[in-house]
Amino acid sequence: MNNHVHVTVRLADGGSVLLRPLTGGEVSVLETVFDGLSPQSRHQRFLVPMPRLPGAHRRSLADVDGHRHVAWVALVDGVPVGIARYIRTELHTAELAFEVADAHQGRGIGSALVDAVTTVARDHGIRYLEATVEPGNRASEALLSRVGIRLRMSDGLLEGRGEPRVAPSGSPVNRRAVLALAGQLARSSSTAAATSSSWRSEPCLATS
Numbered sequence: 001m002n003n004h005v006h007v008t009v010r011l012a013d014g015g016s017v018l019l020r021p022l023t024g025g026e027v028s029v030l031e032t033v034f035d036g037l038s039p040q041s042r043h044q045r046f047l048v049p050m051p052r053l054p055g056a057h058r059r060s061l062a063d064v065d066g067h068r069h070v071a072w073v074a075l076v077d078g079v080p081v082g083i084a085r086y087i088r089t090e091l092h093t094a095e096l097a098f099e100v101a102d103a104h105q106g107r108g109i110g111s112a113l114v115d116a117v118t119t120v121a122r123d124h125g126i127r128y129l130e131a132t133v134e135p136g137n138r139a140s141e142a143l144l145s146r147v148g149i150r151l152r153m154s155d156g157l158l159e160g161r162g163e164p165r166v167a168p169s170g171s172p173v174n175r176r177a178v179l180a181l182a183g184q185l186a187r188s189s190s191t192a193a194a195t196s197s198s199w200r201s202e203p204c205l206a207t208s
Helices: 027-035 039-046 055-062 109-123 138-146 175-200
Strands: 007-010 016-021 069-076 079-090 093-100 128-133 150-154 157-162
Touching: 007 175, 016 109, 016 175, 027 055, 027 079, 039 093, 069 109, 079 109, 093 109, 093 138, 109 138, 109 175, 128 138, 138 150
Parallel strands: 093 128
Antiparallel strands: 007 016, 016 069, 069 079, 079 093, 128 157, 150 157
């Protein structure tokens, strides 16, 4: 996806971050964010030790379609530093996950990403969000609580479910711009799919 359009978010520390949808196959973006995570952050995100990103994980995380699987990336100075995503588990339910490179944690980037993704989720008819968190990950617990997910201990992990809650009106994220960009990507994807389908449906004419 070239010439990306972004949503600019001003951060409380005076800096800014650009948000945009992740498109299918952007493996390099996933790897850049993963490389920016410490071993502890990787464990908190994937819930197991993860010294490298296995091929199966790369393919799964890059398999976004803008509807069943939606992901947004945050960029600082053109470098991907965070990703948030939801993946539908049922028609009106989706699992939420996010990560931010250690060098940029505590700046509000995770909150901005989750705000963007939950905004799209609500617009796409998602009524319930689910999440799983490692105990002790206070920042993620607080963020999930703000968006309506109540966590409870289950088999050694914190798991929760809730109706996606709109963040306070003071959020720095321009939700109209988020939905406009998400809609633009969806229309582009639909056009590409229709073109591909039309091409495949062309009859194969034999000549003698």
